[in-house]
Each structure stands twice: as structure tokens, then as C-alpha cells.
Amino acid sequence: MTASASATGLAIEALSVAYDKVEAVHGVSLQVAPGTIAAVIGANGAGKSTLLNAAMGLLPAAGTVRLDGRDLRRVPAEERVAAGLSLVSETRDLFSAMAVEDNLRLGAFRRGRSDLEESLEAVYARFPRLKERRRQAAGTLSGGERQMLAMGRALMSRPRVLMLDEPSLGLAPLIVREIFRIITALRADGVAILLVEQNARAALEVADTGHVMELGEITMSGPAAEIAADGRIIESYLGLGGSAGG
Numbered sequence: 001m002t003a004s005a006s007a008t009g010l011a012i013e014a015l016s017v018a019y020d021k022v023e024a025v026h027g028v029s030l031q032v033a034p035g036t037i038a039a040v041i042g043a044n045g046a047g048k049s050t051l052l053n054a055a056m057g058l059l060p061a062a063g064t065v066r067l068d069g070r071d072l073r074r075v076p077a078e079e080r081v082a083a084g085l086s087l088v089s090e091t092r093d094l095f096s097a098m099a100v101e102d103n104l105r106l107g108a109f110r111r112g113r114s115d116l117e118e119s120l121e122a123v124y125a126r127f128p129r130l131k132e133r134r135r136q137a138a139g140t141l142s143g144g145e146r147q148m149l150a151m152g153r154a155l156m157s158r159p160r161v162l163m164l165d166e167p168s169l170g171l172a173p174l175i176v177r178e179i180f181r182i183i184t185a186l187r188a189d190g191v192a193i194l195l196v197e198q199n200a201r202a203a204l205e206v207a208d209t210g211h212v213m214e215l216g217e218i219t220m221s222g223p224a225a226e227i228a229a230d231g232r233i234i235e236s237y238l239g240l241g242g243s244a245g246g
């Protein structure tokens with residue numbers, strides 16, 4: 001077990017990603033401390049998903065990604081999972097024909113059997129609805145349940161840093177609230193959370209820090225409450241009706 005004194009969370013430094021010759025992410029730096037939520041908001045195509053996929057090691061990138069101080073530059077994606085980094089992608093890729101529980105088991109990266117059962121019980125405690133549906137095929141779940149399963153699977157590897165790409169996408173407001181409640185519970189357990197969202201209002205309400213991403217760059221960073229109160233942000237991302245407190 002790593003000493004918690006060395007737990008510094010996620011540090012991304014000068015990350016750049018290009019698709020062919022087009023740079024989608026330019027020199028992005030941000031940190032996420034353990035037990036905090038950092039939200040990245042921005043319009044379609046701003047580069048948010050590219051940023052997370054590169055941090056996970058799924059895309060080649062320039063720059064540095066550190067997990068609790070460890071440089072992950074030469075570490076492939078599956079070893080990043082073993083190191084404590086996990087990503088729930090926007091597409092919530094699940095094995096549709098497989099049962100909920102089998103999808104969860106696949107997330108238990110290199111775990112021994114007793115460890116795996118313990119992780120499974122911990123996920124079921126967080127998502128009782130998944131336990132009720134554990135024998136059901138993943139493809140028959142509702143959108144909200146699918147998001148829960150994608151999150152539950154990521155938690156099976158017991159990440160210290162969890163990256164979430166648009167967890168609220170396509171979900172009804174009540175389910176969104178439930179998903180965000182679970183995200184704040186994970187923060188309370190000490191997980192560092194990097195949350196990418198187009199639902200800027202919901203994201204800034206739960207986040208500690210906020211970053212605005214525009215055309216591949218971070219154009220504003222600060223305490224989430226300050227970002228949510230900024231006139232330009234309200235106009236561009238939060239719509240009419242003002243602050244994120246309402």
C-alpha cells in the first residue's frame with residue numbers, strides 16, 4: 001500500500017495531442033488533489049475527451065502525466081489502471097450480451113479472488129441497483145443504469161484518480177442528481193476526480209476547482225464557485241437564469 005503522505009493525485013503538465021496535423025489539445029496543465037473534484041467544462045469539440053483519453057494513455061501525447069508523483073509517460077493504458085488511474089468514457093463501453101456482474105468482474109484489474117469479491121461488494125454497496133440487476137444483460141439496462149455500471153466497473157480497479165467523461169450525457173435530471181451524489185461520495189472517500197462535462201452547471205456545483213476549455217486550451221481556472229459566478233461563463237455556458245446555485 002502506498003503511504004497516503006505521498007498521495008498527490010493527478011498532475012497533467014503541458015499536455016498536447018494532435019490528430020494527424022491538427023492539434024486538438026495545446027499545452028494543457030491541471031492538477032487534481034486527492035479528495036477533490038476538478039471540472040473541465042467547454043463546448044463540443046473543445047478537446048475535453050481528447051484530454052482524458054491522452055491522460056489515460058489511449059492517445060499519443062506530448063507532455064507529462066503524473067499519478068501520486070509517478071511519471072506515467074512510458075506506462076501503457078492497462079498499467080495506468082493498475083497504477084490507480086481509471087477512465088469512464090463518454091461511450092460507456094460495456095459488453096451488452098454479458099451480465100452486469102460479469103462486466104464488473106472484467107474491471108477488477110489483476111486482483112486476487114478474495115480481493116475481487118470485496119471490490120464487488122463495495123461497488124454493490126455504492127450502487128444497490130446494480131446488485132438487484134446483477135444477472136441481467138448489460139444491454140438491457142437503462143441509460144442511467146449503464147452509466148452506473150460503467151462507473152462501477154471503473155471502481156473495481158480501486159482507482160485513486162477517476163476520470164469521468166460526460167457522466168450526465170443523455171440522462172434525466174433525477175438520474176443526473178444520483179450520479180453526481182455518487183461522485184461526491186467518492187470524493188469523500190479520498191478519490192481525486194477529474195470530471196469533464198457539458199452540463200457546466202451541474203459540474204461546477206459539485207466541483208472544487210473549475211477549468212474552462214476552449215479550442216484545445218484552458219482559458220480559465222479557479223475555484224468552481226468563482227467560475228460559476230463569472231459573467232462570461234454564465235453567458236456562454238450556464239445559460240439564462242444566472243448562477244449555478246439555483
Ligand SMILES: Nc1ncnc2c1ncn2[C@@H]1O[C@H](COP(=O)(O)OP(=O)(O)OP(=O)(O)O)[C@@H](O)[C@H]1O
Nearest residue numbers: 019020024042043044045046047048049050051198
Ligand atoms: N479520432 C479523431 N481524428 C481526428 N480528429 C479528431 C478525432 N477525435 C477528435 N478529433 C477532433 O479533436 C477536437 C476535439 O475533440 P474532443 O472530442 O476531444 O472534444 P470534446 O470537447 O470532448 O467534445 P464533445 O463534448 O463533443 O465530445 C475536435 O475538433 C474533433 O473533431
